[in-house]
Amino acid sequence: xxxxxxxxxxxxxxxxAKKVYTVSPTTKPVSSTILKYSTYNSYxxxxxxxxxxxxxxxxxxxxxxxxxxxxYTISNVLYVPSDVTIxxxxxxxxxxxxxxxxxxxxxxxxxxxxxxxxxxxKSGVYGKYNGEKNISFIGEGxxxxxxxxxxxxxxxxxxxxxxxxVENIQFKNMYSGHFIEMDASSNVMIRNNKxxxxxxxxxxxxxxxxxxxxxxxxxxxxxxxxxxxxTPNRNVTIENNTFKNVDRAVGTxxxxxxxxxxxxxxxxxxxxxxxxxxxxxxxxxxAIIENNVIKNVENGKAGTRGILVSGAxxxxxxxxxxxxxxxxxxxxxxxxxxxxxxxxITYNKLSKANKQALLTNKAINxxxxxxxxxxxxxxxxxxxxxxxxxxx
Numbered sequence: 001x002x003x004x005x006x007x008x009x010x011x012x013x014x015x016x017a018k019k020v021y022t023v024s025p026t027t028k029p030v031s032s033t034i035l036k037y038s039t040y041n042s043y044x045x046x047x048x049x050x051x052x053x054x055x056x057x058x059x060x061x062x063x064x065x066x067x068x069x070x071x072y073t074i075s076n077v078l079y080v081p082s083d084v085t086i087x088x089x090x091x092x093x094x095x096x097x098x099x100x101x102x103x104x105x106x107x108x109x110x111x112x113x114x115x116x117x118x119x120x121x122k123s124g125v126y127g128k129y130n131g132e133k134n135i136s137f138i139g140e141g142x143x144x145x146x147x148x149x150x151x152x153x154x155x156x157x158x159x160x161x162x163x164x165x166v167e168n169i170q171f172k173n174m175y176s177g178h179f180i181e182m183d184a185s186s187n188v189m190i191r192n193n194k195x196x197x198x199x200x201x202x203x204x205x206x207x208x209x210x211x212x213x214x215x216x217x218x219x220x221x222x223x224x225x226x227x228x229x230x231t232p233n234r235n236v237t238i239e240n241n242t243f244k245n246v247d248r249a250v251g252t253x254x255x256x257x258x259x260x261x262x263x264x265x266x267x268x269x270x271x272x273x274x275x276x277x278x279x280x281x282x283x284x285x286x287a288i289i290e291n292n293v294i295k296n297v298e299n300g301k302a303g304t305r306g307i308l309v310s311g312a313x314x315x316x317x318x319x320x321x322x323x324x325x326x327x328x329x330x331x332x333x334x335x336x337x338x339x340x341x342x343x344x345i346t347y348n349k350l351s352k353a354n355k356q357a358l359l360t361n362k363a364i365n366x367x368x369x370x371x372x373x374x375x376x377x378x379x380x381x382x383x384x385x386x387x388x389x390x391x392x
Contacts, residue, residue: 145170198246200275
């Protein structure tokens with residue numbers, strides 16, 4: 001159970017009571033009534049299959065759903081309740097379906113949303129971190145989630161959640177959405193995954209993993225079951241992952257004034273071939289970015305950045321390697337444009353120890369070997385501190 005990961009030992013009888021269900025692509029929905037639906041067809045059968053078991057697990061208070069080898073084409077969003085582990089065996093391929101074979105509903109733009117099925121259609125259900133908890137997506141061997149370049153589609157949407165794990169999955173073929181959208185979530189572990197391949201979005205700023213706040217005014221979150229209370233993420237660890245040929249690996253591109261994603265850790269990741277800043281920090285407090293390899297950012301174009309930072313408070317960015325990158329790292333004041341522009345300019349706050357940690361980063365084949373810290377909004381020459389790294 002996931003509760004073991006967060007350090008809480010479940011009662012043994014409770015753990016034993018959680019059921020395990022195993023399905024394959026040829027398994028029928030748990031309810032035979034679904035087979036009689038006019039909308040049950042070759043395009044929707046896997047959606048209805050997994051939906052039926054997730055609804056059953058909600059009623060039973062959680063458990064494990066095991067997916068056996070094969071391809072599962074998911075036309076519409078699957079809602080995942082608390083205390084559920086989705087375990088995918090070697091050879092599982094989850095594909096974003098783009099047809100439903102019926103005119104009664106269209107395909108969704110997401111595959112999984114972490115909200116219990118019974119509340120998914122209600123408005124303003126959850127705020128803060130009071131939503132679903134203890135949910136895991138675990139791959140064994142080679143497991144893929146293929147977005148099929150569906151425009152604006154998202155593989156996993158989490159919001160107002162606690163104790164979430166995503167492990168050992170190969171996400172691929174994104175277009176202008178995100179592989180993972182994370183809002184208002186606490187205690188999240190994303191590790192040992194691969195995020196491979198996307199088509200360029202219009203602004204080349206779509207992150208494989210996006211950290212956002214549920215804020216109607218920034219237009220970055222559209223799940224009606226949220227209270228839209230601007231809760232930031234906290235205690236997020238992203239480690240030992242590979243990101244390749246995407247716009248950005250991890251980041252935020254809008255902020256809610258005065259709200260900071262707290263204790264975000266990026267560690268031991270490899271980021272290769274992004275079209276824009278590999279990591280975009282925006283309103284993150286007490287973040288740690290360490291021991292990552294960042295290379296081939298926009299093919300090493302001068303002026304592009306490995307890490308772009310705005311609104312960081314007490315950041316510890318250390319022992320990262322930058323190879324074939326224009327600018328290693330740049331700290332700038334920032335202000336939202338368009339939606340969310342009512343919020344005041346956000347500034348960085350670095351201590352002496354924060355600046356000392358920056359010196360441990362390595363620059364290899366970079367256009368420049370300085371880290372720029374600009375303290376005035378829209379001013380990048382005056383009032384700019386430069387920290388010189390040793391060239392490798």
